Amino acid sequence: MQILKIDGNVAKAVLSGTTRQVYLDVLDEKAQVGDYVIVHAGFAIHKIDEKEAKETLDLFEEAGVFSPVSENNHGVH
């Protein structure tokens, strides 16, 4: 969810148009407006690491996993 507003230990956050109250008590980093956080049972538990998100996708890209399915691969079809 993305943080829109912070008021002490409570934030207002949004995901796909739905806004929710999100508590920041157990978040281990300082939250800022605009941050994306993982929310569980009304609490933010982690800031989404964008760099890691991109890298995870890139790693598989580099390994050629996402290249076109060749004749040798047992395709899904």
Next chain:
Amino acid sequence: MEYIDEYRNPDRIEHLVAHIRNISRKQIKLMEVCGTHTVTIFRNGIRDLLPNCITLISGPGCPVCVTPIGGIDQAIALAQKEDIIIATFGDLLRVPGSETSLLKQRGEGADIRVVYSAYDSLRLAQQNKNRQVVFLGVGFETTAPTMAAVIQRAKEAQIGNFTVMSMHKVIPPALEALVKSPELKIDGFICPGHVSTIIGTEPYMPIARDFGVPCVIAGFEPLDVLQAIVLLVRQIEHGEAKVEIQYRRAVSPKGNPKARDVMMEVFEPGDSLWRGLGSLPRSGLKIASPYGDFDAERRFDISPVNGREPPGCLCGDILRGLKRPPDCSLFQKACTPESPVGACMVSSEGTCAAYYKYST
């Protein structure tokens, strides 16, 4: 960016599946521990996409499912007391106890309220000062810190009518019990995503190091689960056993130390009874004495109850990964989401509920 759509990209899914088929040689059994992973796997038909040499087994990572029936009975006994408001997460409402359920008791007048976050239950206590509010604390390491934070707030604010019945459990002892099971023979674990956000990689090390079973922490989108399977297959094919994080955007090796500190300030580990797995040492969280005033088991006379398993219910074996829902004679007949017999059919993360919803 939420990084959801990128991890649902159908082209990438197709490529990953082809890659898995390409690199898989050995017959292997992988266990997805977490109930949310079970749902992702079903919702995206991942079992059908994988080559036949990979078997996926669902594990006990559904907190409501592993709550022993005796615990439900105790909650129901509390609900029947007049001056008590029970606050609970929604899933627990319909789980059958030995005789009845919280939902049925609510129908007979018991004051039982469903809450989304633990803070809601504290607010209930503040709004109903002449009643006792008891929150049914169920959940693993993702939920327990949030419960702990609320208990700390309750202590700071000196709220005298709020207690928690802690049925919280922690995951690593369950993994150890499963990896030691001679009947199960797991080759790799798909480890929970958000539990790992809290605990990091360290608690899984003994599984890899001492038992030689690879562990990969996975996210909840289909690409996440498939990437985790790639990482597991690679390890197994190379004879490796280590702990890896696929879900790097949400899990760091050190986890969330602040959440752990809050959790261990309020709770302490104790033996805990798991449906299906039996009593596991240091697998449950009890409220520590500095916070004893918020422990429902201390405030109320909650005597231990030996819950009665419904006859024919295979939840226990299913939670241990030894049987699948179709093996249960009650599945889809006497036991359906509308009239569940066991917890695995009730919970949105339950294996039986997932099989029922996605397999017909």
